[in-house]
Amino acid sequence: MTFASLRSFGFWSLVVAILTYMTLPTLVVLMTSVNPTEILAFPPEGVSFAWYEKALTYPDFRRAFTNGLIVTSLASTLAVVVGSAFAWLIHRYEFRGRGVLEAVLWSPLIIPHFTLGFGFLLLGGAFKLQQGYVMIVLAHMVLVMPFVTRAVYVSLATIDPNLARAAANLGASPFHVLTRIELPLVLPGMAGGWLIAAVLSLTEFTASLYVTGSRTQTLPVAMYNYIREYADPTVSAVSAMLIITTTLIMFIADRAFGLRRVLAIDTH
C-alpha cells in the first residue's frame, strides 16, 4: 500500500466512523420500535409491530397527530404564501423600512425557540387565545417562513432578469410577467420550500411546548409528555414513523427539486 492510498484509507475510515456516530441513534430507534419486549434489547429479540399498534391506538398520540396535521398544513401553506410574497418583495424592490422588515422576518432563525414560544404564549394570553390553534399556527408559520423565503428568493435570483424584460417587450403586462414567466419558474422553489416548512413544523417541539395546551398539543409535545411518564418503546414506534415520514418527504423534495438547491447549499 502506498502512502497516498494509506492516507486515503485513513481519511475515509474516519468519515465512516463519524457518519456512524451520526446515524446510529436513528438505527437504534428503528430497532427498538420492532422489538417485542418492553426491556430494551440489542439486537432485537424478534420483529413485532405491537408498539406501532399501541402508538396508533393511544388516544393522546391520535389527537396529537390530528392536531399536528392541522397545524402543519395551515402553518406551512401560510408560510409559503407570505414567504413567497416577501421573497418577491425583497427581490424586486428597494423601499424605506426594508431593513427593519427583513430584520424582523429573518429573526426566527436566530431567536431561541423558547423565547418565541414564550412570546406567543404571552401574546395569546393578551388576546384570550392561549393554547388555541390560532397562536400555534402563527408561531409555527413565523418559525418556518425564513426557510420558504430563502428557497423562493434563491429561485428568483437565478432567473435571468432579461426574461421579464423580454416578456414585457413581447407585450406581457406586469400581471402576465408574474403569472406566465416568474411564477412557473419559481414554482419548484416554492414547492420545495413548502415541503421543508411542513417537515419543520411537523417536528417542531420547543415553541410548541409553550403555545399548545393538553387539547391542542402536537405530536412532539405528546411524545415529550409520554417519555416523562413511561419508559416503553411506544415512543420508538412514533419516532420511527416520524423518521420515515420526514425522510420520505425530504427524499421527494430532493428528487423533485434538488435538496441542495432548495436548502440553498452550494457545494459546487
Place this chain on the structure above:
Amino acid sequence: MTHRRPFFITFLAPAVVTAVILAAALFEVLQYSVREFVPGSLNVGGFTLENFTRINRPIYWWVLLDTFYISLLTALFSLLLSYPVAFALVRARRDWVRSLLVSLSITPLFTGEIVRTFSWMLMLGSDGFINSMLRKLSLIEMPLQIMYTRLGVVVALVQFSMPVMIILLATAISHVDRDCEKAAANLGASPGAVFWRITLPLTLPGILSGIVVVFAWTMSAFSTPQLIGGGKVLMISNLVYLQGFSVLNLPFAATLSLIALIAALGSLVLMKSLTGRLEKRLAVR
C-alpha cells in the same frame, strides 16, 4: 410612478402583518420582563427592574456559565467531527458518494428535536445501546453513567449540530479555488502542507461562522438538556421553563428568555464582524 412598482402593496402587506405579529410576541416578552411578579397568580404587577437585578446571584450565574460552556464544547467538537465529512462531501469524486453523504449528513436535521433526543436516551441510558454493547463485549461490569451528565448532553448536542456545521463548512470548502491548491503542490507543498497552509486558512470564514451559529443554536437548546440532563444539567432554556411552568414566575421567565435572546444575537453580531474582516483579508480580487 406607481406603474413602475407593480404589486408592491400586494407583496408588502402580508409581510408587514406577519412582522407586526412577530414583533408583538417579542414585545410581550420584553414587557413581562419589567413587570412585578405576584406569587400565586398569573397576573403581573407594575413596572420593576427587580427581575434583572435578581439575575445577579451565583446560582443564575452558574447556569449562564454552564450554558456557555456546554455550547462552546458542542461547537468545537461539532467542528472537529464535521470538517472531515464536509471535506469528503465536497471532494468525493463519485457522484453517488456525494449524494449519499449529503443525505446521511443532512436528513438528521429534519427528524426533529424530540426524536433525536429520545434516540440518544436509548443510546446513553444505563440499559441503553452503548452500555449493553460494552457489557456484551465484557469491557465493563457496571453500566457507565452517561445519562444525566454534561458529557451525555454534549454528545447528543454535537450530533444535533453537525448537519448545520457540515452545510456551512461544505459551502466554504466548495468555494476554495482548486487552482490555489494545485499551485501550492506545484511549488513543492506536500498534500498535508497544502491542506494546512492553503485549504484550511481559506475556509476560515466558514469555520468561524459554523462555530458561532452552532454556539448560538446550542445556547437555545431545550429538550436535550431537559431530558438527557434530567434536571442535573441546567441550561438557560430549562431555567426559563422551570420559572414559567413550575414556579409560574412569568416575569422572571421573560427576563431569562430575553437574556438568552440577547446572548444569541450578540454572538451573531460578533461573528458578522469577525468573518467580515476575515473575508476582506482573503479577497484577492
Place this chain on the structure above:
Amino acid sequence: MTATSPAPAAVELVRVRKDFGSAVGVADVSLKIGQGEFLTLLGPSGCGKSTLLGMIAGFLTPTAGKIVVDGVDITDVEPYRRNIGMVFQSYALFPHMNVFDNIAFGLRMRKLPKAEVAGEVRRAIEMMKLGGFEERRVSQLSGGQQQRVALARAVVIRPKVLLLDEPLSALDKNLRAQMQVELSELHRKTGLTTIFVTHDQGEALSLSDRIVVMNRGEVQQVATPIELYRTPANGFVASFIGEINALPVARYERDGGEAALVLPGAGRLVAPAEGNFAHGAQVRAFLRPEHVRPALPGEDRPNIVSGVVAAHIYQGSHTITRVEVDGLGLIETRVTGADIVGTHPVGAPIALVLDLGDAVMLAANAGRIDA
C-alpha cells in the same frame, strides 16, 4: 454630424439623455432612423449604446428628451405597450416553454385567435428554418438555433422597430459569420426598421445602412460604413474603425499649390493641398496600414521615412509590421504575404513610403484620441 435619413423617420430621438446618479450614461442624443433602415450603434463597452437601446425598449426612463416612434411620443409608454421587438444578448428564451410557445408568447399576449397564432408561428418557424423543432425545449437547442428562436419570437409580433442587443456575441466565429448573412436576409425579407447594437466593427461595417459611433455617452459620428472608414469625423472614430496610424500633431504649411506637414523632429512631409486648413494650422494625419508600404530598393520620392523593424505580426494572408520611425513613433504597415519577415528581420533598418494622399487629416483638437 451629417445625419440625413434616406426615408421618413420611423424612430426619432430628440435630445435623449440618461444620467446615472452624477454619471452621464447617454448625453443628449438626437437621431432620426428611416423606415426600413438597418442602423447600428457602435462603440466600446460603456459607451451608452445599450443604455440607449434600453430607453427605446422602455426598460429605462430617459432623464430628459423624448423618443418618437411612427410620429407618436412613446417616452412614457410602458414597455409592454410599445410593440417594439427585441433580441437580447443572452436571448432570454423562456426556459419553461418549448420553441413553439416561446415564439407564440407575444401573439398570445395580444390575444390573437388560436388558429391565427398557429399560422403566424408556423410562418416564422419556416422563415427561420426551425421546422421540426417546435416541441423542443429551448435548452436542447444549439446556440445558433436559440438565436433563430429569439429572432422569430421578436419578428412574429410584427414590431414597429426591431432592436438587436449584441445578438451575435455569444456565438463562435464561424456561426457568427453565417448569422450575419441570415440577419441581413431577414432584414431584406421583413423590411423591419432595425437598430443593432454591437462593439464589433466588422459586424457593423458589413450589416449596416448607417452606423452611429458612440463614445462616453456621446454620438461621435453618423455615417454610412464607407464614409465612416474613409472620412472619420474625429480621432476616436478613426482609431475605433479599423487599424490606423496616428501621426504626431504637425504644422500645416501651404505655399501656393503645395502643402506640407512639418513634424517636430521628423522634418517635412508633402501633404495633399485640397484640405481646407489654413497656413500654420495644427493638424494631425491618420494613415491606414494599407497606405504605408516598404520602399523599393533605390526608390526616390517624397514621404519616405526610415526606421527600425520592431515586430512582425503574421496574419496568414498578410503581415502587419511595426516600425519605429524617428520622430513619428510606431508606424504599422500592412504587407501581403510573409516575405517581409525574412527580408527585414526585427531590428533591421527599413524605409517606408507614406501615402499621405489617402490620409485623413483632422484639426489637432478634433484628432484627440480619447478612447
